[in-house]
Structures are given as structure tokens and as C-alpha cells.
Amino acid sequence: MNTASKALDKTLVASPERQQEAGADWRIVQRVQAGDVAAFDEIILKYRERVYGMVYNLIANREDAADLTQDAFIKAFQSINRFQGQSSFFTWLYRIAINAALTHLRRNKLRTFFSFDKIHEDAQVSAVLNQLTDKKDVQRDIFVSELQEKLNEAMLKLSIPHRTVVTLFEIDGLSHEEIAEIMDCSVGTVRSRLHYAKQHLQAELQSYVRS
Amino acid sequence: MMNDSERASAPKVTIEELLRLKRAERPSSEFWTRFEQDLRAKQLAAIVEPRPWWISLRLPQIARALSRYQLPAGAAAVLALSFVVVREYRPHPTLRSADIEPAIMQPVAEAAAPERSASPEAGESASSGAARLPAAATAPAKDLPVASASSARAGEDMSPAATTPAALMAMIPWAAPRESIPAAETPAPAVHLGELPAAQFANAMAGGRNHAFDSRVELETDSLLTVAPAVSRHDPVEEEEPVLPPSQREVRRNRILSTLVADGSSGIENSRVAAMREISARGLTDEKLYDSVRRMGMGGDRVTLKF
Numbered sequence: 325m326n327t328a329s330k331a332l333d334k335t336l337v338a339s340p341e342r343q344q345e346a347g348a349d350w351r352i353v354q355r356v357q358a359g360d361v362a363a364f365d366e367i368i369l370k371y372r373e374r375v376y377g378m379v380y381n382l383i384a385n386r387e388d389a390a391d392l393t394q395d396a397f398i399k400a401f402q403s404i405n406r407f408q409g410q411s412s413f414f415t416w417l418y419r420i421a422i423n424a425a426l427t428h429l430r431r432n433k434l435r436t437f438f439s440f441d442k443i444h445e446d447a448q449v450s451a452v453l454n455q456l457t458d459k460k461d462v463q464r465d466i467f468v469s470e471l472q473e474k475l476n477e478a479m480l481k482l483s484i485p486h487r488t489v490v491t492l493f494e495i496d497g498l499s500h501e502e503i504a505e506i507m508d509c510s511v512g513t514v515r516s517r518l519h520y521a522k523q524h525l526q527a528e529l530q531s532y533v534r535s
Numbered sequence: 536m537m538n539d540s541e542r543a544s545a546p547k548v549t550i551e552e553l554l555r556l557k558r559a560e561r562p563s564s565e566f567w568t569r570f571e572q573d574l575r576a577k578q579l580a581a582i583v584e585p586r587p588w589w590i591s592l593r594l595p596q597i598a599r600a601l602s603r604y605q606l607p608a609g610a611a612a613v614l615a616l617s618f619v620v621v622r623e624y625r626p627h628p629t630l631r632s633a634d635i636e637p638a639i640m641q642p643v644a645e646a647a648a649p650e651r652s653a654s655p656e657a658g659e660s661a662s663s664g665a666a667r668l669p670a671a672a673t674a675p676a677k678d679l680p681v682a683s684a685s686s687a688r689a690g691e692d693m694s695p696a697a698t699t700p701a702a703l704m705a706m707i708p709w710a711a712p713r714e715s716i717p718a719a720e721t722p723a724p725a726v727h728l729g730e731l732p733a734a735q736f737a738n739a740m741a742g743g744r745n746h747a748f749d750s751r752v753e754l755e756t757d758s759l760l761t762v763a764p765a766v767s768r769h770d771p772v773e774e775e776e777p778v779l780p781p782s783q784r785e786v787r788r789n790r791i792l793s794t795l796v797a798d799g800s801s802g803i804e805n806s807r808v809a810a811m812r813e814i815s816a817r818g819l820t821d822e823k824l825y826d827s828v829r830r831m832g833m834g835g836d837r838v839t840l841k842f
Contacts, residue, residue, distance in 0.1 A: 372567070390573070394574045394577050398581050441566075443556060444559050452555060455548050471556070495557050525553075529550070533550050
């Protein structure tokens with residue numbers, strides 16, 4: 325077992341699925357580093373939605389999120405020879421994307437334009453929406469749009485670290501350990517930030533949320 | 536729109552369930568098609584390195600186009616350089632003063648000789664240093680009223696005894712030997728230094744500081760002594776004359792020296808000439824005095840010196 329695999333075992337011990345995923349990513353990365361540039365397309369197809377979703381939930385603008393996601397992939401492609409497998413490629417790619425998003429947020433601190441993607445209703449989302457309203461058709465769509473706006477406004481009221489923790493844990497489904505590795509902080513800090521962020525969101529969305 | 540009463544009565548969900556709605560915000564398939572195209576374009580732009588600016592100048596093409604004109608252009612450049620070098624060539628100005636002095640002294644002596652031979656009165660009056668020197672110093676007669684008056688009086692009584700230096704000096708009250716004049720009465724600040732010959736200027740400059748030099752110059756050369764008070768009585772404001780360039784002053788000085796040399800044969804002691812030559816040999820040149828004059832400034836009733 326090489327050093328990269330040991331590092332992955334250490335950081336992703338709580339998630340065997342992620343461990344398998346990290347191993348597959350490492351093989352693709354080695355192919356790219358060997359000169360198989362087309363292999364990087366596999367990485368793009370695999371992670372583009374997750375990276376985009378994370379960036380979109382951080383900045384709440386779909387056009388900017390698309391640009392930042394593209395920039396993150398290009399930066400990863402340009403720097404892929406420097407990736408030595410000390411962490412999972414997914415973590416490394418997320419870190420690049422988060423840094424790009426944070427830079428964008430700092431540069432455009434006073435300029436915020438909302439641009440939302442449409443909510444795709446599946447069974448779980450429909451159940452939540454049915455609990456919130458019994459309206460149908462157009463009125464339901466209006467309610468969903470209003471809820472989406474309130475939700476994003478509440479998210480943007482959080483500080484960037486708290487928003488990042490909420491996004492990575494509640495929306496992207498990452499573990500505390502992975503978030504700690506991506507944000508370069510302790511797991512306790514992640515938990516603390518997550519707790520504070522949920523409290524703040526509950527206060528902001530109290531008309532929708534059960535206490 | 537949902538009002539507050541409806542929201543209060545609405546069933547509530549947890550914050551985790553609410554945030555799950557955010558996870559359902561996903562772009563359409565068209566969005567990903569456009570995303571793919573943009574990403575490819577950015578990848579290609581990142582791979583292709585920007586060309587350096589000097590490549591866009593196409594220097595090799597320009598050099599190739601100008602290659603047929605290399606020989607004529609080079610010849611023209613050499614020709615132009617030669618022309619400029621020949622035109623701007625100057626001999627090096629480092630010539631020894633010993634080489635220059637005879638060349639200057641010769642024409643000055645020749646110019647002084649016909650002047651004396653042309654007017655016998657002038658030749659006679661040349662024997663008197665008091666009347667001769669102001670004229671030789673190229674100062675106008677109106678600039679030296681006292682000296683001109685004394686010359687006119689001397690011209691009325693043109694006996695040989697009256698034209699001797701001692702007699703002329705006795706006729707001019709302020710031209711008496713310096714031993715009889717108290718040093719405190721000399722109006723030194725009124726001297727317009729730019730008009731003085733070299734020895735007089737040195738005399739005026741030295742004042743009480745260089746008394747040995749003062750006595751040597753003033754007592755041994757009566758002719759120069761007579762000039763100093765005359766000039767010192769001039770009004771510096773009215774007769775302010777620009778400082779002459781060193782070349783003219785050099786000519787004037789050499790003319791005085793040549794006159795003194797000629798006068799030495801007519802009765803003035805050879806030691807006087809020797810003293811003047813010694814002074815000139817010490818490097819008390821007009822160039823140095825010219826520089827000293829530039830260090831001086833006169834304003835109102837005071838004279839300033841810069842060291």
C-alpha cells in the first residue's frame with residue numbers, strides 16, 4: 325500500500341464508499357499525469373454537478389457558479405501534476421472550487437444578484453412541499469419560488485465559513501471529517517459551526533420550520 | 536402569497552428537510568451542454584500559450600525585406616558619421632601659457648609702438664604714468680574726470696619738467712604717494728571691482744589683510760597707484776560696466792605691461808617693471824580675477840564675498 329492509499333485510509337475511514345471512489349479517482353489522475361488528457365473528461369463528468377451545486381449554494385447565482393466551476397476544473401487540470409495523492413482527489417478538487425468561490429465572494433461582497441435554478445421535484449421534495457402548502461398548480465409554483473428566495477436569503481445571511489459548512493454537510497452530504505479536511509479545520513469546529521448555522525437558519529425561517 | 540395566519544397554521548418541517556429543497560435545485564440539461572462547450576473553449580485557451588508581443592512585430596520578415604538595402608544604408612551611415620566627426624573636430628585646447636604669452640605680447644607691443652609715434656604729445660605724456668595709464672586702460676575720459684582734468688592742466692604747461700611723473704603727481708592732489716595718505720581714509724568699498732586692472736583689483740581685494748602685497752604693488756608702481764583712487768571715486772551705480780571677458784582683459788593688461796616696459800627705458804626704474812613681471816609670473820592672471828569678481832556681489836552700500 326503506497327503513501328497515497330494510507331493517507332486516504334486515514335482521512336476517509338468513516339466512509340468506505342468514498343474510499344473506493346478515491347481509489348478510482350487516483351487511477352484516473354495517474355492516467356492524466358501519464359499524458360492521457362482525455363481521461364480528465366471522466367473526472368469532469370463525474371464531479372461537475374456536485375462541484376457546481378456546492379458553488380451555487382455558496383454564491384446563489386447560477387451563471388457565476390458555472391464560470392467558477394469551469395475555472396476550478398481548468399485549474400485542477402493545469403495543476404494535476406502537482407497532485408501527489410496525499411488526500412482524495414475529490415477533496416482536492418472541492419478545495420480548489422471553494423477557494424474560487426470564496427475569492428469571488430470577497431471581490432463581490434457588496435454586489436449580490438440572485439439567479440436560481442429550478443427545483444426538481446422528486447418524492448422527498450414533494451413530501452416536504454406538501455407539508456408546507458396544500459396549494460396546487462400556479463399558486464404552488466409561486467409558493468415554491470417564495471420559499472426558495474427566503475431560503476437563499478437566509479443562507480446568504482450566514483458568514484462564509486458557516487455557509488460553507490451547511491452547504492457541504494446538509495446539501496452535498498459530506499461527513500464532518502471530509503469537511504474538516506476541506507476547510508482545514510478540526511471536526512469540532514465543523515460541528516460547532518454547523519450547530520450555530522442551523523440555529524441561525526431556524527431563526528430566519530421560523531415561519532416554515534418546526535421548532 | 537402566503538400570509539402570516541396561513542403560515543402559522545401551516546404544518547412545519549425541520550430545517551434539514553427544508554435544506555433538502557436546496558439540494559433539489561438543479562440546472563437543466565441545456566445548461567450542461569452550454570457548460571461543456573464553455574469549458575472546452577476555456578481549456579483550449581488555457582493550453583494555448585499567449586504569443587509574446589515581439590513575435591507579432593514580425594522582425595524576421597522586416598529584416599528580410601530590408602536586406603537588399605543593407606549595403607547602401609551602411610554606406611550612408613558611415614558617410615554621415617564621417618561628416619559629423621570631421622565637422623565637429625576641435626583641436627585639444629591644452630596649450631601652455633608660455634607658448635601663448637609671446638604670441639599675445641608681440642602684437643600688443645607692436646600696437647603700442649605706433650600709438651606713441653603717431654602723437655608726440657601722447658608720447659611725452661606716456662612718460663607720465665599718471666596721465667598715461669587711464670587712457671591705456673581703455674577707460675573713457677569722461678569716466679575719469681579727475682584724471683582728465685589733471686591731463687588738461689598738464690597739457691597747458693607742456694614743459695619737459697612739467698611732464699615728468701613727479702611733477703604730474705604733484706599736480707594731482709590724490710595722486711600723492713600712498714605713504715602720505717592714511718589707510719583709514721581710503722574709500723575701498725566704493726571701488727567698482729569689475730573695472731579694475733588685475734593689480735588694482737588685487738590691491739582692493741587684499742585691503743588690510745595682505746598688507747605686504749599691498750605695499751609692494753602700490754608703492755613700487757606709482758602709475759597704478761594713481762589709477763586706484765581715480766577708479767575708487769567713481770559712482771558704482773552710475774557707471775556700472777559689465778565685466779569684460781578674460782581675453783580683452785588680457786590684452787589690456789599686456790598693453791599696460793608693454794607700456795611699462797617702454798617707460799622703463801625712459802627713466803622709470805627697472806625694478807618697477809621687474810615687480811610687475813613678478814606679479815604676472817605669480818599667476819595673478821585676469822582669469823583668476825574674473826573668477827573672483829564672479830564671487831563678489833554688490834548691493835546697496837555693502838559688498839559680499841563668497842568663499
